[in-house]
Amino acid sequence: MEHLHPGLVVGLLVFLILCSAFFSGSETGMLSLNRYRLRHRAREGHRAARRIIDLLARPDRLLGTILVGNNFVNILVSSIATATAVQLWGEVGIAIATLGVTILLLIFGEIAPKTFAAQRPEAVAYPVSLVLAALQKLLFPIVALLGWISNGMLRLLGVDPTAKRSDSLSSEELRSVVRESGSDLPLNRQSMLLGILDLERVTVDDIMIPRNEVAGIDLEDDLETIIGQLRTTSHTRLPVFRKDINQIEGIIHMRHIARLLSHDQLTRDSLLEACSPPYFVPENTPLSTQLLNFQKQKRRIGIVVDEYGDVMGIVTLEDILEEIVGEFSNQDTLRSPDIHPQDDGTQVIDGAAYLREINRALGWQLPCDGPRTLNGLITEALEHIPDSGICLQIGRYRLEILQAADNRVKSVRAWAIEPPRDE
Structure with missing residues (x-):
């Protein structure tokens, strides 16, 4: 050098x-x-x-x-x-x-x-x-x-240097990727993708309309009552049954009887002839599976039944799609008919409201791994059917029972507690 x-x-x-x-x-x-x-x-x-x-x-x-x-x-x-x-x-x-x-x-x-x-x-x-x-x-x-x-x-050392690394992602990892996509993916599309991934974890009985809220046609009613119900209904498809919803005869599409209604030619027999056979769905069917089944069967409504064959409620294609894209209703309307915001910041909630619906509407995190309704969550926590005026706390949420009757909690005042600040 x-x-x-x-x-x-x-x-x-x-x-x-x-x-x-x-x-x-x-x-x-x-x-x-x-x-x-x-x-x-x-x-x-x-x-x-x-x-x-x-x-x-x-x-x-x-x-x-x-x-x-x-x-x-x-x-x-x-x-x-x-x-x-x-x-x-x-x-x-x-x-x-x-x-x-x-x-x-x-x-x-x-x-x-x-x-x-x-x-x-x-x-x-x-x-x-x-x-x-x-x-x-x-x-x-x-x-x-x-x-x-x-x-x-x-x-x-027992290591295979030729083994190829797997770059596949699990569902949870894919959720993290979607959440961390930031501004590269609009928020509404993030929600849609997360909704698709959640279809594997959500079952039909999580989103179904319970049997006590199902609007249907009882063939035992008089014909005038049936016609009046058909003319005023806001649904395009209705279950048709005799006396009890467990005895379903079929599903009627309003389009198939519109002509008969307009010409006052509807009878019980013509109503049954226009019905399509009922499509039964087992409870606990994942939404991802049911979505494919609706596509294969060319159906838009299913009757959810338990292991004994009793009807638990109904699930529609629209219900599943709403899990992906959100509610189809006007965003200016009330977030949920079961949730009533109060001036003091609390919420008055129907006891039959689904916990998933409450969490989604209010951004809460009530536990959904057990009971599916607010009434079920409260009765499980207290281990008995409570009276009015009882208060309890579940996680960071306080619940005050406003009305209890007919062996169930009918309405609850609920609010979230601010988490304690770290010292």
Whole structure:
């Protein structure tokens, strides 16, 4: 080194440190890429994305190429700096060179480039992939030998270096990806995607209309009552039964009897002839399964039955779609007919209201893993049917029973308690 001009030595050291930064940043940038975005760009024909996928297909070779280049550069920097320092300051130059090179390589060859690459992996990985692909071919004999040795050591430790890493996501991981998408995905679309994922966890008896709220046609009623009910109903499909909803005869579509109603020709027999056979749905059927069943059966309404065949309620295609896209009703109307906001900030809620509906409307987190209604939650917590005036607390929510009758809680005043502040 004594025959080289000092400026040339400094320039060579600067160049080698830049090479070290290149290899360090390349490693972090390549391994920090979003694999799903990368595959998407590759499918769109992005050449650099395809090249990176090929490089990442053999991570042992890619890392081998980067590490060979990086270690070679770092050792060369140390050798040149040490030789120069010894020439200038003698034996003490070894310590000076060691300290100086360590600081320079850590700052400019490791920390700074890796931090930049971690923050902007695409800006680093796409341009450097061309250089890395060329170096991988150039250094293939050395990389292959080193890879063969290191892979052999891994096999001795019980690790298969050829095993491909699984990039598949579980449902919970996919939910996290959707929630963290931020401004890249509008909030309403996030809600729709989360609603689709939740179809696996929600069953038909979670969203069904309970049997005591089902509007239907009782064939035992007089004909004038039946006609009046058909003319005033707001539903397009109604169950038709005899005396009891457990004895369902069929499902009537208003379109099929519109002509008969307009000409006063409707009879019980013509009503039954216009009915389609009832479609029964077992309770605890996941919504994702039922959505597909509705599609296969070409149905829009199902009768939910328990294990004994008794009718529990009805579920419609619209109910399932509302779990995905939200309520179809006007947003200016009351959020739920069972929830009545009060001036003091509390909520008066019907005891038959579903807990999932309450949580969705108010943004609460009442437990839904047991009872499905507010009445069921209160009676389970108290272990008896309470009287009016009783108060209880479930989690961070206080519930005051306003009315209890007919062996159930009819109305409740509820409000959320502010969580205690950390000291």
